[in-house]
Amino acid sequence: MKQNKYDDPKFFEKYSQMARSQKGLAGAGEWHELEKLLPEFAGKRVLDLGCGYGWHCAYAAQKGAVSVLGVDLSEKMLQTAREKNSGAVIQYRRAAMEDLAFAPGSFNVVLSSLAFHYVRDFAPLVEHIHEWLAPGGAFVFSVEHPVFTAYGSQDWYYGPDGEILHFPVDRYSFEGQRQAVFLGETVTKYHRTLTTYLETLLQSGFALRHVVEPQPPEEMMDLPGMRDELRRPMMLLVAAQKQ
Known part of the structure; x- marks a missing residue:
């Protein structure tokens, strides 16, 4: 079984209190940029x-x-998705994305939001996604930025009075497992460089369309800690297309 931290009741309760859990796409700081990268969905599989909660499926x-399949390893996530974001064309399936199998050309669009940094082996998954997409299909995803995942702790360095000094970036070229702290809990994530993310796409037959390091929108700048997000990139958004 792949890592399934989100079915831990304590962790899931903390996650459910996040703005993106309660407000959906409007509570996600990267959404204003991610939406711009999405293709037309009319008539698409x-x-x-x-x-997760299925916000992108509903969108x-x-x-x-014409059909939307949301896949997640967490039963708690899927239960919430069925409650909040059900629909006639939406189906949900519990599975690890690395274990999925579909016929070639099964989809026109493949999306993923902040999930690939939980995947140990990125290249085989990208090869599968390329196969699952029909010619001209769109592949759009967000991940935690390599600058954010490199050191592992994913926290700032603080001064004696608790003030933020700087963000640690170390071991950048040493890819692999990291023990990060997210919502006060230890979570296993996988760091890979920007080169690996982008070159893997190119070598798998994708054409890059957009690469974005999103900043928080102006309307969120007054939220606690949000302006500090300008001091280092936290997320990476990529849009690619099957040639």
């Missing part, structure tokens, strides 16, 4: 890997997708 359905 969509796969969402690591779908695709609202935009005219």
Whole structure:
């Protein structure tokens, strides 16, 4: 069984209190940039890997997708997705994305939001995604930025009075497992460089369309800690297309 931290009741309760859990896409700081990268959904078959609460599944359905499959390893995530974001064209399936199998050309769009940094082996998954997409299909995803995942702790260095000094970036070129602290809990994540993310796509036959390091929107700048997010990139957004 792959890591399934989100079915831990204590961890899931903490996650449920986050703005993106309670407000959906409007509570996600990167959404204003991610939405710009998404393709037209009308008439499309969509796969969402690591779908979580299903916010992106519902968005695709609202935009005219003819079928949407959301996949997640967490039963608690899927239960919430079925409660909050069900729909006639939406289906949810419990599985590890690395274990999925579909016929070639099964989808026109593959999405993934903040999930690939939980995947140990990125290249085989990208090769599968390329196979699952129909020619011209879109692949759009967000991950934690390599600058953010490099050191591992994912926290600032603080001064004697608790003030933020700087963010640690170390072991950048040493890819692999990291023990990060997220919502006060230890979580296993996998660091890989920006080169690895982008070159893996190119070597698998994708054409890069957009690469974005999103900043928080102006309307969120007054939220606690949000302005500090300008001091280092936290997320990476990528849009690619099967040639």
